[in-house]
Amino acid sequence: MDKLDRAIIAELQLDGRMSATAVASKVGLSVAPCHRRIRELERAGVIAGYQAVIAPERVGLAFEALVFVTLKDRAQLKAFEAAVEKDELIVEAQRLFGEPDFLLRVYAKDLSHYQHLYDEVLVELPGVEKLTSTIVMRNIKERAILPV
Amino acid sequence: MDKLDRAIIAELQLDGRMSATAVASKVGLSVAPCHRRIRELERAGVIAGYQAVIAPERVGLAFEALVFVTLKDRAQLKAFEAAVEKDELIVEAQRLFGEPDFLLRVYAKDLSHYQHLYDEVLVELPGVEKLTSTIVMRNIKERAILPV
């Protein structure tokens, strides 16, 4: 992981579909070694994968909420996590130290869809004691780009 | 946006660098129209971009925290957002309705680095009244994949 690797990572974070040829000229390498470096970064797991970034509102998911979850029943932890894993509208979930126990990121078509989701899905997740919904007003920064 | 477009989006969310040829055979199209559909999805902004997904711990950022921010001074909103925008270790930021005002996602090398970051950077952000740091114990779901 030298300066060139970091430059390559920086480029591919900004445009994951950039050709190896383009990356090479950006970082000042010829194609072959640049290509080998990219492959090696993938193999080593530094580059864990590539993703197309989809605009939620363009696929009908204009509503975004963050949900803080506190569990009453630690015995239901596994069941809770499994249920979260399965639901496609819960797009992110992390377990936290302290309070709350979990943070979820949820997408929905609109407010009414979200109300339905909240009543029918979220409150029914196993072991839930308390839910706090917070609607996202604006994204200042999205899609983590790591400094390298 | 028909079924084929949705299938293409699903594939490219899972592997953003998949060749148009591979996508075509997955969704049951020949290369040419598949390629044109991908370009059109990009042009229309449905596909907002592509990103390499970097493993934070492989680039020395093993520590992840969520920070809830409440502002005391709404007049400093712009300054706060600008400062957040500028700091590379704050990788995500959203403004919320209600309490707290903001949620930040912050990476650091380790706990001691985070303490430094907290004391020197986060508490110094313009207009901050209250900060609540929550350490991420585990990622159940990461990197939003939208259902389409």
Next chain:
DNA sequence: TGAAATACGCAAAAATATTGCGTTGTATGC
């Protein structure tokens, strides 16, 4: 300082992207 390892660039072959074009399928209006 010299040997070994590592990374480079060049070049060739394979694969993929990209575009024109004729055809097919589907919707619209008469």
Next chain:
DNA sequence: GCATACAACGCAATATTTTTGCGTATTTCA
């Protein structure tokens, strides 16, 4: 119900990119 228009398809040719072998240079370590 049929003709016309429009949109999307597949094929095929060309341009570009990926991928690999190989010889050379550069760094590392004893």
